[in-house]
Amino acid sequence: MFDFAIVGGGIVGLSTGMAIYNRFPNAKVVVIEKEETVAEHQTGHNSGVIHSGIYYKPGSFKACFSRQGSQSMKEFCQKYDIDHEICGKVIVATKQEEIPLLENLYKRGLENRLDIQRIGSVELKEIEPHVKGLGAIRVPQAGIVNYRQVSEKFASIIEEHGGEIRLNTKVEKIHEESTGVTIEITRGTIKAGLVINCAGLHSDRVAYAAGYKTDMKILPFRGEYYKLKPEKRYLVKHLIYPVPNPKFPFLGVHFTRMISGEVDAGPNAVLSFKREGYRKTDFSAKDLAEALTYSGLWKMAGKFAKEGFDEYIRSFSMKQFTKSLQELILEIKEDDLIPAPAGVRAQAIRNDGNMVDDFHIIMGKRTIHVCNAPSPAATASIEIGKEIVNRIPKQMNLKESKESVQIIK
Incomplete structure (x- = not known):
């Protein structure tokens, strides 16, 4: 029997496994992934941006996790020699009516305690000679990285600490009991003390398989x-971004330098x-x-x-x-x-048509369901993993590590 079973081998599931070993070094962990490799879906198709958190509502999980997560991600990449670059980005106003929106975004960035600069068209030309704009916000702490490479390192850390990663394994049903959880998979069953659902595109279905209906x-x-x-x-x-439409939940088309060049x-x-x-x-x-x-x-x-x-x-x-x-x-x-x-x-x-704009975690009896992990989930993955582990019920009665900085800071 495992202490923890994590459903989903994307960057959030793997960071959670790593965070478990950071706090409970003697735990038995299994990561269940239906694909042949980890990081196959959202993580593996990610644009690779290390976000700053400028867009997000002050005090939200997205804002806090992004600000802290960008620093954690940079430190992790430095520690494990993962290719990354803090190249910075500009958010550009191209029309006069976008200037007030740019000012509001700048104020939000300051509220989120970011070291950003409001620049004019001349300074913008010095940074990005081919961009046309009336003004911009310079975000020097934004960067780029290969999140598949990061995820593979997370996975290797889990395995180095005795954890298992079971690929080509699909979850069919989850049965919560008073003493543990039984997971029906494509080939038999897995028993665990606690199940953590990090299934991304299928997180609502996994929650439903455990008996939880959400709105x-x-x-x-x-x-x-x-x-x-x-x-x-x-x-x-x-990185070159437009001023986002505040009425629309996506950031608009932009230019992203990749770590590959x-x-x-x-x-x-x-x-x-x-x-x-x-x-x-x-x-x-x-x-x-x-x-x-x-x-x-x-x-x-x-x-x-x-x-x-x-x-x-x-x-x-x-x-x-x-x-x-x-x-x-x-x-x-x-x-x-x-x-x-x-x-x-x-x-x-x-159900009312509103998008869930922040991270959303549902606590079950012996399950934890990460039902919404939107961008900047990759940037914030280390911090999300820590947050999930902080929510592990006390009745798990596992011995905690006194040196929680050995794996992640």
């Missing part, structure tokens, strides 16, 4: 990208017809029917009809996608872009 559902939104051709990468020096442009955000649908042609009858019969989707669609329509236009029109990029860099042409792999975001939406 939310995970809906998949595909983020589609292009890459700049190698000869055009000089156009982007840092490539430059991604995007994403747009459209409903995927499959929870793991990375291509326009990917389709699951079950996933689509579940989404289309969910009242929360239609209520949300009504609120963002125009914005949603624009996203779909960009999805099918490279001309319109390019036009959006030209808002930031006028020199970009259609033939400067090549298709890039897409990602899928697990967005939790409530």
